Amino acid sequence: MTDDARLPDALFWDMDGTLLDTEPLWEKVLVEFANRLDIEMTDALRDSTMGNSSVDAMTKVYDAALVPEAGRDFDADEDWMVQRVLELFDGGPRWRPGAVDALELVAGADIPMVLVTNTMREVTDVLLSTIGAERFVTTVCGDEVEAGKPAPHIYRRAAELVGFPIGRCLAVEDSPAGAAATFAAGVRAIIVPSAIEVQPRATYTYRDSLVGLTLDDLAAALAHPHV
DSSP states (O other): OOTTOOOOSEEEEOOBTTTBOOHHHHHHHHHHHHHHTTOOOOHHHHHHHTTOOHHHHHHHHHHHTTOOGGGOOHHHHHHHHHHHHHHHHTTOOOBOTTHHHHHHHHHHTTOOEEEEESSOHHHHHHHHHHHTGGGOSEEEEGGGSSSOTTSSHHHHHHHHHHTSOGGGEEEEEOSHHHHHHHHHHTOEEEEOOSSSOOOOOTTEEEOSOSTTOOHHHHHHHHTSOOO
8 A cells, every 4th residue: 555545534334235145135025015015026116226225115116006105004014024034134145245355454454344224223233143243333224314325314424423524434335325325425435336337426436346455445445536
């Protein structure tokens, strides 16, 4: 690493699709949810829900099914989704390529890490048994902020908890919703697309995967202009 390169004060990790290959499981549950409402999960509807909080994803499926406001039982349907997801996770989720090495790289550089995920706390705590809760100084979930990604609240909360200016932090994301949240919050991001392509923006640093990630890569991503 060059002498004048500066590493981020903290690194914010997305979970689903970035660290863990869980997006196909969430997609399966959303397809089942759409079927429960007697509609087909189209490609466009599926893409629009990827990376969303559970409430946002459910709202889009409710809208597509023309379910009136009075007929939307968010609590009961979210409970069903949580239990279904946990059933599918029972075999253990798989890591995304390079994710473990990337986590160890950042830890070895003594950079504090925060898990920042739209997934609800109940499910996140189960998955942390795979990821390792001890890797992170704290975690922030989509059901613990005013609105999940693509809103900026979850990243602003992460910066507040870790105690560093958000402009000195770096995020790693995979989805359009997650990428949009980083931009809205003012945090630069490394984007490693998984299920859906993320539209280009100068603020983002794009990688095909986390394989081979270096400290120089982190410093270069932090140096990108926020435009």
